[in-house]
Amino acid sequence: MIAFVSGGARSGKSRYAESLARTWQAEAGGELYYLATAEAASHLADTEMARRIARHRHERGEDWTTLEEPVSLDVAIEKVADQGTVLLDCLTLWASQVLYASSLNEGAAVAMLRTVMHEVRSRALRLVVVSNDVNEGLPIRAAEVQRYVAFLQHLHHQVVTEAEVAVQVIAGCPVAWKGSVLEKGKLKGVPPCVP
Amino acid sequence: MQLFIGGAYAGKRAEVRHRFDNLVWHSAYDEMALEDWRASMLPGATLIVEGWERWLAAALAESDDDDRIRRHFAEALGSLARAERDHGLQVVLIMLEMGRGIVPLDARERRLRDLAGWLAQDAASVVERVWYVWNGLARSLR
Numbered sequence: 001m002i003a004f005v006s007g008g009a010r011s012g013k014s015r016y017a018e019s020l021a022r023t024w025q026a027e028a029g030g031e032l033y034y035l036a037t038a039e040a041a042s043h044l045a046d047t048e049m050a051r052r053i054a055r056h057r058h059e060r061g062e063d064w065t066t067l068e069e070p071v072s073l074d075v076a077i078e079k080v081a082d083q084g085t086v087l088l089d090c091l092t093l094w095a096s097q098v099l100y101a102s103s104l105n106e107g108a109a110v111a112m113l114r115t116v117m118h119e120v121r122s123r124a125l126r127l128v129v130v131s132n133d134v135n136e137g138l139p140i141r142a143a144e145v146q147r148y149v150a151f152l153q154h155l156h157h158q159v160v161t162e163a164e165v166a167v168q169v170i171a172g173c174p175v176a177w178k179g180s181v182l183e184k185g186k187l188k189g190v191p192p193c194v195p
Numbered sequence: 196m197q198l199f200i201g202g203a204y205a206g207k208r209a210e211v212r213h214r215f216d217n218l219v220w221h222s223a224y225d226e227m228a229l230e231d232w233r234a235s236m237l238p239g240a241t242l243i244v245e246g247w248e249r250w251l252a253a254a255l256a257e258s259d260d261d262d263r264i265r266r267h268f269a270e271a272l273g274s275l276a277r278a279e280r281d282h283g284l285q286v287v288l289i290m291l292e293m294g295r296g297i298v299p300l301d302a303r304e305r306r307l308r309d310l311a312g313w314l315a316q317d318a319a320s321v322v323e324r325v326w327y328v329w330n331g332l333a334r335s336l337r
Contacts, residue, residue, distance in 0.1 A: 006330065133202065136294070138307070153206075154204070160331050
């Protein structure tokens with residue numbers, strides 16, 4: 001099972017993705033994994049980023065196994081035990097690290113992401129992918145920014161096409177685009193707003 | 196007439212291609228002027244009109260009067276709606292959502308963002324259906 005969760009900055013998407021991952025983990029019965037694309041150690045000098053990571057970690061709780069991997073998601077997914085539920089947070093940072101801090105080109109990165117999703121399928125893992133919607137503001141003309149937005153959107157399309165569940169988070173509440181239905185005014189298939 | 200709106204690279208064109216046949220494109224990205232849309236019109240076809248933010252950018256470089264620009268574009272929308280009715284064609288508008296970032300420092304960019312927002316509202320008020328495209332998926336808002 002694969003889910004795609006996206007939204008704006010501080011929209012509650014991480015917290016929502018956590019509650020979705022917990023729901024799935026309760027069904028599957030395996031371990032919970034937090035696959036962080038941000039490396040805490042490399043951000044020690046950056047107080048704001050270190051605080052951000054600490055806040056996320058505190059809010060998540062203690063029962064997650066943290067895997068940190070800035071680029072090689074295919075290596076990271078192999079560390080997940082059977083029945084595991086993985087929260088990948090986030091695609092936005094991964095995309096920038098692929099473009100600016102790795103030897104991968106866009107094609108190889110897309111292939112890597114597909115390998116990860118294939119691994120999830122073949123081992124019946126559960127994967128929740130978190131990303132950011134950065135494409136709804138005034139377009140920035142700089143070629144590098146255009147390239148980044150196009151690449152990130154391409155990644156989004158790949159995941160959404162493959163995913164059973166796609167959710168846009170607004171103020172902690174899910175707008176379900178794929179994989180759930182409204183029944184008597186209540187969402188079925190994905191958790192409701194996070195409290 | 197129908198409106199498809201969404202962010203950059205959201206998959207708006209792919210969604211339109213998926214939903215309509217016999218497409219004719221009238222596009223600012225092909226250096227076409229908005230006023231020339233009648234030349235692209237083909238009875239029985241679906242006329243796609245896109246690149247509105249480019250036409251708006253050109254208009255605001257020519258005039259300081261945003262209200263007049265807004266009215267001018269609203270009139271163009273009205274003409275497109277009438278042509279659809281009178282000539283038996285389907286018109287599809289593709290517009291770029293650009294109002295969700297921070298307020299731009301540059302005055303011209305602020306005007307573009309305002310005009311694009313008003314245009315989308317004006318378009319929504321004259322079309323039968325409004326679609327929001329998000330990461331390759333489309334949802335009907337109306």
